[in-house]
Amino acid sequence: MSLQLIGLTKRFGDVTAVDGVHLAVDQGELLAVVGPSGCGKTTLIRMIAGLETPDEGRVLIRGRDATHLPPERRNVSIVFQNFALFPQMTVAENVAYGLRWRRLDRAERQRRVTEMLEMVGLSSLRHRRPHQLSAGQQQRAALARALAPQPETLLLDEPLSALDADLRERLRLEIRRIQKELGITTILVTHDQEEALGIADRVAVMNQGRLVQVGRPWEVYDAPATPFVARFIGKGTLVEAKAGPAGAELKGLGPVPAGHVPPRFRSAGRALVLIRPEAVRLLEDGGPPRSFSNPSEAPETPERPASPAPGLHFTAELEDVTFAGQAGMVHLRAGELRLIAFCPGHLTARLKPRAGSRLACFVPYDALRWVDPGADRPAAGDSQQG
Amino acid sequence: MPRFLFNLHRKGAPPLPGQHGSGARPRPQWSAWLLAALPALFLAFFFYLPILEVLSRGFRQPGAGFSLAVVRGLLADPYIQRLIRFTSMQALASAGLSALIGVPLAYLLARKEFPGRRLASALTMVPFVLPTITVALGFMLMYGTNGWFTRAFRWLTGSELRILHSLWAILLAHAFYNAPVVARVVQAAWEQVDPHLEESARVLGATPWGVFRDVTLPTILPAVLSGTALAFIYCFMSFPIVLALGGARYSTLEVEIYTQVHVLWDYETGAALAAIQATLSLAFVYAMLKLQGDAGLAGLARSSLRRMRRTPVWEGKPGAGPVLTAAFMLFAAVFFLGPIAAVVWHSLRNPGGGLGLDGYARILSVQHSATVGNTPLSAVANSLRFGAFASLIAVALGGAFSYSTLRIRLLRRTWLEILALAPIAVSSVALGFGALLAFRKEPFTAIPPDWRVILIHAALGFPFVVRSVRPVLANLDRSLGEAARTLGAGPLKAFCTVELPLIAGGVFVALTLAFGISVSEMSATMMLARPSLVTMPVGVYRFLSSREFQAASAMAVLLILVTGGAFLLIEGASRWIQRARDSEPPRQNRARGGQRG
Helix, strand or coil: CCEEEEEEEEEECCEEEEEEEEEEECCCCEEEEECCCCCCHHHHHHHHHCCCCCCEEEEEECCEECCCCCHHHCCEEEECCCCCCCCCCCHHHHHHHHHHCCCCCHHHHHHHHHHHHHHHCCHHHCCCCHHHCCHHHHHHHHHHHHHCCCCCEEEEECCCCCCCHHHHHHHHHHHHHHHHHHCCEEEEEECCHHHHHHHCCEEEEEECCEEEEEECHHHHHHCCCCHHHHHHCCCCEEEEEEEECCEEEECCCEEEEHHHCCHHHHHHCEEEEEECHHHCEEECCCCCCCECCCHHHCCCCCCCCCCCCCEEEEEEEEEEEEEECCEEEEEEEECCEEEEEEEEHHHHHHHHHHCCCEEEEEEEHHHCEEECCCCCCCCCCCCCCC | CHHHHHHCCCCCCCCCCCCCCCCCCCCCCHHHHHHHHHHHHHHHHHHHHHHHHHHHHHCECCCCCECCHHHHHHHHCHHHHHHHHHHHHHHHHHHHHHHHHHHHHHHHHHHEECCCHHHHHHHCCHHHCCCHHHHHHHHHHHHCCCCHHHHHHHHHHCCCCCCCCCHHHHHHHHHHHHHHHHHHHHHHHHHCCCHHHHHHHHHCCCCHHHHHHHHHHHHHHHHHHHHHHHHHHHHHCCCHHHHHHCCCCCCCHHHHHHHHHHHCCCHHHHHHHHHHHHHHHHHHHHHHHHHHHHCCHHHHCCCCCCCCCCEECCCCCCCHHHHHHHHHHHHHHHHHHHHHHHHHHHHCECCCCCECCHHHHHHCCCCCECCCCECHHHHHHHHHHHHHHHHHHHHHHHHHHHHHHHHCHHHCCHHHHHHHHHHHHCCHHHHHHHHHHHCCCCCHHHCCHHHHHHHHHHHHHHHHHHHHHHHHHHHCCHHHHHHHHHCCCCHHHHHHHHHHHHHHHHHHHHHHHHHHHHHHCCHHHHHHCCCCCCCHHHHHHHHHHCCCHHHHHHHHHHHHHHHHHHHHHHHHHHHHHHHHHHCCCHHHHHHHHHHHC
């Protein structure tokens, strides 16, 4: 266990920024902490770095209690959102800064600086000052500076949010490559779920100072533990449902037989059902159930009869179609309910003129994700939310 | 105890695992608190204690406890009533005049381009360091019966101009001093007016005057008001100008306090007057801060990356505009440079006629001068020594204050900042008098007389240090220091290697201001020091009182050179540091330089 947080709590006046967080991070793991802005994720890593003192709880680094160690004695590096490069120093001086306070001879120090700059591809810019670098280069320099002292843990505080989309994607992969290469335990804080799901080994979703779900990216996406996670991670629609021993009734979409409702929701009475865009299939209206949206059942081969699994059939009004490269997004309205469906990019042109018409839709029962509507509320006995 | 209080926020919360674990008690940051405690103790002993001494003495009857009898008796006195009325009225008129000159000056500096604009802009800083007594001397030499301006006026119009022994002399001298203050505040606001606002108004069909009235004026008005209010407060507390130019006819509260204490030896009346004065000026400052807090419009309208282009003064349609601009520039040149020129000229003019350096020989002599009360050279030496020590103390403590109030969350309080800025709001005559009273008690008697002056000068410079260091420090990205900490530097190392180099400019400005304030300070020094402890401004005043204009002028020129020189030196040094910091590495620098050339 490389890093362990035990009941970490931090309050600023009346606001509880971080509320009893327990978390364990393995050696060499990349953990992404995601959440909306103001959810406490930055405060959390600032406590790990020693830049804030927790009101309660402990921080263990390699099993040692580091709760009250000053930042310079934790061997934890941080890359800030704005990179925080020292403007009065060159790139090489910035990278060398962390080595200055360690007992290293000149040659060794130079060697490490060169090595780091090579790793991030900035060797030719070592004598530039930060303001002479592009945003992407600044990001790399900040990463090199953070890694130079060989920290046990690397903290990345929204490291890519100051960059534009294209660069962000490229650097995201590069960070992952370097992190793997060095095998360094890393915590990445971000509000960008795509970033988190894209490169993390595990994702921790945070809301209002609490950790609401921790798991591998696909788990968090596929089985959100609370309505908040369902809304925050990925796209989709949450549908209210009444559940009973005989099955459930999805508001506006129809019944679901008892066999397809998880047992614990059958007794709960109420449930929320998450419908992801990829779960919704569009069928040619009136005709046999041919799918628009699933490439394997593409209408180019209309002869092939679709034999869908049991699921919800309903019609919806086609409101709008947006095109975004490889995939398009179809906005649907079924009564009061708004749904989103994916469709292959090349089909958007065929669907677009049909805006306003009605389409037959199909959602397999096993693609429904059941969420406890009460899961966001804090545990009983805690008056935090009143 | 605090943990217990905090826990009240979570009623009935079950204890979390690890909550009662080891090491959960925050370790107090002793060094940080020490940093906060030093300036607090300093201000308490060398500003608040003397002020309280004055106030408590003023609101007390001899032999009795707290009483308003003395103050009430004074307030009922028609002479004192007239005095307070006059003090307020002259301050109001002076502030109005300052605004009248300062606002066009701000317009010129913010919107027009002309040769020497940068220099002129830098010179608006001078009033902070130009000793008031030299301005008073300059006015006597310029507008006196035989002053060059009076003679030029007589030669041009044939009529006699009587400025010197009228109220106008005081008002003009105050305007000389305060118009640049107004200009500086207004210029800053004017430069930040978003050009897009004005352009939008023009596109929507507004005339230039309409644009000014509807867009520009509302944006700069808060700055005009706060600049004028600042001028009012300075004029309300002005001492050397009224003392030197007011003569027997015009006296203000400040001068009256000085007269009561130093001429009539009536400490009771002096303290009561100082109490009245301090109460009034603190009320004015409070009202001003309140007004500034309410006038939030300027802050809302400044978020453009584009800057308005300055138009050269000679550009534009011929008409009343350029003529007015030229006339104003001529007026400003004569008004601001005339008195200084007169002082320089007179320092070289021998009483018997002809030019010479006799005046300078006089002020650098080591012979005891009955006029000065000591050797003139000792005045020069004292000023330099006081300035050096006072500015170092003020910068160290003001810096510590700024740092701790920004970085310790519990100390991030507006009222703390107001408490630290209070020395601006209290007259230095009252402070000097308070120190005189307070330092007669144990254990302060142990402080040597010259160190009393130094400490009071440091207290007077303290708020200016805070004003110039704190914004720089506040703008400094906190994550820089934090990054340094996580990279292994301790708090002190992180500060010295990362943060200090970045705020060096602000520290240099603070040093200049504190040095300039100490060197040009006269009021508190005259209240506090024995007659034999002389500084340069006091020397100027004593020469002036005995009508030795040449020696007074020579001393004034030296004083201007010292304060102005320090100002230019540090201004230059901070620019140089700025340039060195921003400059590219030598190799690329040359390549770029080649391209530019």
